[in-house]
Amino acid sequence: MFISISRRVATFVTILFLCCYNSHLFAHAKQENYIWINVDEDGINGRFELNSNDLENKLDVDIDSSGDTRLSGAIATAPEVQKYLKDNFEMRDANGPIDYKFTTVSIFEENDKFVQYNYETSKIPSDNLLKIKNTIWLTEPYVSADKAHRSLVVVEYNEIVNQEFGTGNVALVFSPRKTEQEIDLSNPGTILEWKDFLWQGILHIGIGLDHILFITVLLLGVVIVQTSKLREPVPDFKTAFINTVKIVTIFTVAHSITLSLAALDLIDLPTHFIETVIAASIAAVALNNIFPRFYAHSWVLIFVFGLFHGLGFATVMGDLQFRNGLIERILLMFNIGVEIGQLIIVAIVLPILFMLRKKSFYKPVIVNSLSVIAIIVSAYWVLERAGILVI
Numbered sequence: 112m113f114i115s116i117s118r119r120v121a122t123f124v125t126i127l128f129l130c131c132y133n134s135h136l137f138a139h140a141k142q143e144n145y146i147w148i149n150v151d152e153d154g155i156n157g158r159f160e161l162n163s164n165d166l167e168n169k170l171d172v173d174i175d176s177s178g179d180t181r182l183s184g185a186i187a188t189a190p191e192v193q194k195y196l197k198d199n200f201e202m203r204d205a206n207g208p209i210d211y212k213f214t215t216v217s218i219f220e221e222n223d224k225f226v227q228y229n230y231e232t233s234k235i236p237s238d239n240l241l242k243i244k245n246t247i248w249l250t251e252p253y254v255s256a257d258k259a260h261r262s263l264v265v266v267e268y269n270e271i272v273n274q275e276f277g278t279g280n281v282a283l284v285f286s287p288r289k290t291e292q293e294i295d296l297s298n299p300g301t302i303l304e305w306k307d308f309l310w311q312g313i314l315h316i317g318i319g320l321d322h323i324l325f326i327t328v329l330l331l332g333v334v335i336v337q338t339s340k341l342r343e344p345v346p347d348f349k350t351a352f353i354n355t356v357k358i359v360t361i362f363t364v365a366h367s368i369t370l371s372l373a374a375l376d377l378i379d380l381p382t383h384f385i386e387t388v389i390a391a392s393i394a395a396v397a398l399n400n401i402f403p404r405f406y407a408h409s410w411v412l413i414f415v416f417g418l419f420h421g422l423g424f425a426t427v428m429g430d431l432q433f434r435n436g437l438i439e440r441i442l443l444m445f446n447i448g449v450e451i452g453q454l455i456i457v458a459i460v461l462p463i464l465f466m467l468r469k470k471s472f473y474k475p476v477i478v479n480s481l482s483v484i485a486i487i488v489s490a491y492w493v494l495e496r497a498g499i500l501v502i
Contacts, residue, residue: 142260144247145225146200150239150269150296154232155209159196159247160225169253170195174226185226186216193228201244204236235271239297245285254287258318261286266299274298308441312448315424316456321389321492322420323456328396328485329358329413330460331478332403334468342403344468351465355457361410363450365417366424370449371442373425383496385422390492392416397482397489424449 144165147157163181166172172191178184193213202209211230219225247262254260264283268275274297282299283292316322333354335342345351372378395416399409424445467473 142257144260144262146245146247146262146264147267148202148241148264148294148296149267150235150271152270154234155202155211155236156229156231158230159200159228160219161192161228161247163224163226165248166192166226169248169256181223181226182216182218185218189213189216189228192226196228196247199246199250202232202236203242204234204238204240206237209234209236209241236296239269239272239295240293241296242291242293243283244291246290247285249285249287249290259314264294266294266296269296272297308444309448309451312424312445312450313452313455314448316449316452319423321386321393322423324485324488325389325393325396325416325420326362326453326456327460328393328400328482329362330355330457330464331400331481332409333358333461334464335474335478342474344473345465348465351461351468355461357410358413359453359457361413362417362420363453365414366421366449367446369418369421370424370446371421373422374442374445378422380422383498385419387493387496388416388419389423390489390496392419392489394486394489394493397485400482401479 144162145160147160148155149157163174163185166174166188170192172188174184174188175181176184177187202211209232211232214229214231217227217229219227243264245262245264248254248257248260249262262285263281264285266276266280266282276299280299280301282294282301285292334345334351336345336350336354345354369378395412399412403409464477467477470477
């Protein structure tokens with residue numbers, strides 16, 4: 112039986128990989144915007160790269176409905192977008208503000224979802240030091256709608272000091288709490304440090320209510336054991352701990368597989384489909400808590416849905432255009448961050464459930480009632496993410 116089920120899981124993973132293989136590598140990340148700052152002999156030149164979905168959802172600018180082509184629509188709506196950029200991005204040096212003017216509008220060749228608004232200045236910053244104030248998508252109400260968004264400054268070259276840094280040099284990351292920073296354009300450094308991706312992993316668990324609910328529903332069953340047709344409380348904390356280690360390990364292995372494949376852009380499923388399956392996974396596990404028909408092989412359930420949760424985790428990492436040189440370290444640190452986030456949830460929830468496991472109300476109220484609530488929430492998310500329910 113075990114071998115048979117293992118083969119089914121292996122077959123599922125193989126089919127998932129073959130059906131979703133995508134040869135297009137390293138496009139722009141969905142939840143980031145990019146600001147390029149380069150220095151030549153006449154001044155600064157660069158570009159803003161914004162996702163057209165952000166323009167539509169956050170600025171109410173629909174470029175696809177504003178022209179015959181995406182480019183013509185971007186050009187037609189450029190004044191409104193450029194005004195927003197002017198209001199939310201400033202540069203200055205020791206002598207005062209550095210004004211910039213917009214030149215051309217183009218579409219990013221590697222990902223046509225991104226529109227490029229090119230700009231230039233006629234002033235070179237003194238001592239190559241530049242103070243930047245950047246609030247692009249980092250103020251309310253944008254932050255409430257998209258907590259994971261980041262605004263990245265990229266420095267490619269500086270002709271004044273005869274330095275070329277490459278297209279992978281992400282120098283600064285702006286956030287709602289960090290909207291003003293200074294950069295040395297002769298030595299911009301890089302943010303590709305382990306702590307940044309470790310934090311992103313923790314953050315994704317912290318703001319992912321569906322992931323939190325999935326883990327919590329899973330934990331409801333670790334403090335009870337199936338004996339014949341009865342479910343009884345586990346005798347000690349060691350048993351509960353071992354049960355927890357098993358499900359966390361299975362879930363971790365599963366989501367690590369698809370997280371890695373998605374980060375390498377080897378699989379690519381529609382986001383709405385992924386998020387819908389993740390929502391449905393909560394209901395499936397909750398139903399298994401109430402009607403433990405799948406109890407002996409619940410690891411299969413955890414593994415299969417863990418694959419989809421891994422694809423969900425990958426949305427924060429985006430498509431990793433600027434990170435391909437350090438992909439192994441980034442995947443490792445992001446995954447560790449996810450595990451830390453999960454362990455925090457386990458550390459909070461497990462002791463509470465263990466203390467309540469022998470109470471007469473544990474199974475009817477804690478397990479069954481909370482599972483029913485989880486099913487209702489899951490159903491709402493499925494309908495919403497599938498586009499059936501529109502609020």
